[in-house]
Amino acid sequence: MRLERVGRRHGLRGAWILREVDLDLPAGSLVRIVGANGTGKSTLLRLVAGVDAPTTGRVTGRPPRTAYVPERFPAALPFTAADYLVHLGRIQGLGTAAARAGAGEWLERFGAGEHARTPMAELSKGTSQKVAVAQAFLADPSLLVLDEAWTGLDTGARAELDAVVRSRRAAGGTVVFVDHDPRRLEGEPSAVYEVREGRVGETGHPVAPAPGLTAAPPGLTSGASGPVAPAPGPVAPAPGPTAAPPGLTSGASGSADPAPGPVRAGGGSGPRVRITVSGGPHALPPPERLPGGPVVAPGPDGDGTLVLTVDADRSDALLSALLAASWHIHHLAPEGVRV
Numbered sequence: 001m002r003l004e005r006v007g008r009r010h011g012l013r014g015a016w017i018l019r020e021v022d023l024d025l026p027a028g029s030l031v032r033i034v035g036a037n038g039t040g041k042s043t044l045l046r047l048v049a050g051v052d053a054p055t056t057g058r059v060t061g062r063p064p065r066t067a068y069v070p071e072r073f074p075a076a077l078p079f080t081a082a083d084y085l086v087h088l089g090r091i092q093g094l095g096t097a098a099a100r101a102g103a104g105e106w107l108e109r110f111g112a113g114e115h116a117r118t119p120m121a122e123l124s125k126g127t128s129q130k131v132a133v134a135q136a137f138l139a140d141p142s143l144l145v146l147d148e149a150w151t152g153l154d155t156g157a158r159a160e161l162d163a164v165v166r167s168r169r170a171a172g173g174t175v176v177f178v179d180h181d182p183r184r185l186e187g188e189p190s191a192v193y194e195v196r197e198g199r200v201g202e203t204g205h206p207v208a209p210a211p212g213l214t215a216a217p218p219g220l221t222s223g224a225s226g227p228v229a230p231a232p233g234p235v236a237p238a239p240g241p242t243a244a245p246p247g248l249t250s251g252a253s254g255s256a257d258p259a260p261g262p263v264r265a266g267g268g269s270g271p272r273v274r275i276t277v278s279g280g281p282h283a284l285p286p287p288e289r290l291p292g293g294p295v296v297a298p299g300p301d302g303d304g305t306l307v308l309t310v311d312a313d314r315s316d317a318l319l320s321a322l323l324a325a326s327w328h329i330h331h332l333a334p335e336g337v338r339v
Helices: 041-049 081-091 096-109 125-135 155-170 312-324
Strands: 002-009 016-024 030-034 056-060 066-069 143-147 174-178 191-196 199-202 248-250 272-278 295-298 306-311 328-334
Touching (some): 002 041, 016 041, 016 056, 016 199, 030 041, 041 066, 041 143, 041 174, 125 155, 155 174, 306 312
Parallel strands (some): 030 174, 066 143
Antiparallel strands (some): 272 306
């Protein structure tokens, strides 16, 4: 997988967060991203996962199965822990039985099996984090992107996540992570990259500031290297043609964006749209493979909505499928516009 001359900013006139990023992520690599708070580490991870699209440049070679655990996880969702994972598993392309079996296995592995039937809104912060991490492994991702995924986990769950990361890498998967603990997987990464002043470079090599980026935004520290403060909760994408919400995985085709579930894999270069949706008492489960292979992520306000990002020319088919299943469409906007 490769990022070539990638840049990202919000809106047509927004400040550039990243510029001219060139990054190689070979299969089987373990890559750590470091940098001061506010320098763009999370933005970089979202670009790698496919949750965000670059404003300039291109991303190629993203594996079809991508899992993403964001730094913030909207726990107040209208599901039990197990039902949430089954829901995400179906979005990622798994059948109901396989998704339910995987949900039980991963909840047990991370020490949250006893909370399988607990409503998400009643879970502790630590247990919610375990659910967020569990969703990332439902569909055996080939690319795993972890943004402070260890934050909030107890000692046993952190050790289990370390072990699963090593296992994914040993199986030929690529893992890209940020963590505030400098000892996390110490000595194991195949590369460590620093984000500073809008540019990304291997540690030990000078990083020149990107054009137009000479300082961090007001209130943020720039220039210094080092760990970032922990953030509450994650999300990831999973295999399958759709993206998953926070801590979800993305599927075989499609693209990725934020929402409580998936992230998109692959990637067209044309315009995309974001569709904000929610279920309801009469909503049917989404089709096992959503049309257009959208990237699914949790809504930005933790209100139980999902944001599905899909190529614009495939959005009509996706909308039709959602409406047929009685899902409520809250908002539709071109990619890059906040929803």
